[in-house]
Amino acid sequence: MGGMNFAFHCREKPRPTGKKVAVIGAGPAGLAAAGCLVCQGHEVHVYDKLPEPGGLMLFGIPEFRIPIYRVREGCERLEKAFGVKYFPRTKVCFGNPKENGDEFVEREIDFEEIVRNYDAVLIATGTWNAYVPTIPGSDLEGVFPALEYLFRIKSAKLGYMDWSKVPPVEGKKVIVIGAGHTAVDAALESVNLGAEKVYLSYRRTIHEAPAGAYEINLLQQRGVKWLERTMPVKIIGENERVRAIELVKTRLSEPDETGRRRPVPIEGSNFQIDVDYVVCAVGQMPTPPFSKETGIALDRKGRIVVDSRHMTSREGVFAAGDVVLGPSKVGKAVKDGLYAAESIHYWLMEVKE
């Protein structure tokens, strides 16, 4: 039936206000905000380091969940019917280190330059710093953060990356660490790519799995071996490559001060399984488009701090989506983007709320 309609607020582009807004990051938060802003008559420029707008909806989440055309046609409509201007393959930075998804960057723009050139700025850069647990062997060849693994698969499917850059898991053994949606997707894609054996290791039981028991059961039906109450101790290599992984069984501790029962390793319960790839879906960190001092406050977890108007500690610079919330959901990012866009509009037009 066509693409998402990010500019669902209006039928056509209204009279221009003459204000220019830069959106950094074309994920669901940035696109929802862009759609809302063009419907208010503002000129919107969207910067993204990837070759095409869509964020994780296109470059992370498997297409059996979100159809590619749904995102692609939605972004095209925003451009053709509402005049949103995209600047793909353009990383906005200020001293940033290398982050996930930097492969396609062709241009770098200074964050301060963006702030100077626009009437308002929205940061919606998500959480593109995926990490692997610091255990012995985590630097071996064949160990991937799940985001990187799924990003490569989607990039190849979209035609931006050669399949030779996708871990060749066909006929191999893969273990995925974690039990959230990202872990489930990584396990499913491994099955789809023809892995001989796929394991899923989780510290707690199926009842605590963030993806829900149903999703885990579906995986088991598709042949994934579910290893609950296990955690990785070390990854064993041979010629710098993964050969096996050592796991330890866990039990739940007595409730701590917060009442939570933490999984603790059972001494002497270690065991090894032969694997060729280790995919870690244990978390992602926010990636603001700066790492040097810009006068924008971050919290302990690296998230951008915003007030009730979604404004950062710097006047005229707003933020929304996972870079503010931490890893969340498409809908939460969309909602955050919408409210941020509304605030930007009020702020630009000096409307009192």
Place this chain on the structure above:
Amino acid sequence: MRKVLHVDYSLCIGCETCQGVCEFIHHGKPNIRVYYTVTGIPIPITCRHCEKAPCIEVCPAGAIFRDHDGAVIINPNKCIGCMMCLAVCPFGVPTFDVKLKAMTKCDMCADRRQLGMPPACSEMCPAEAIFFGKPEEVEEEIRRRTAEKIARERISKVSLEGVGKLI
């Protein structure tokens, strides 16, 4: 002309975009809400604008009517807040609005339809799990999507490479 607003639960990925968008355009109160079952399955609950709507039949104040598109709508000025509609709705949809002192629910985005725009949730659902249109169009689309799903499960990825457009 009769229109339907259909949520296909097998296509829903539980991303909560419908709820977020609905909340945004309805001053913080979404009419479509995603609930998680004990097994962890997300189910968006919203009015299904039933053909033989029990809520219309039971309402003692005659406050519930059907508009030209077939949307079932509660008139807050006539509603006496007895909650009988909630009691008979198979989906537990109508909600008591404390400020309005009346029951409210999804009106299939009546304001938007007046301007020729479809309900916002169906416009924004990334998984295309929410359909809006004439019944026969919606049914056709659902069957087409289901066929794709069956094919995807049956055919391996490799043999699909380079065939047609990505789905």
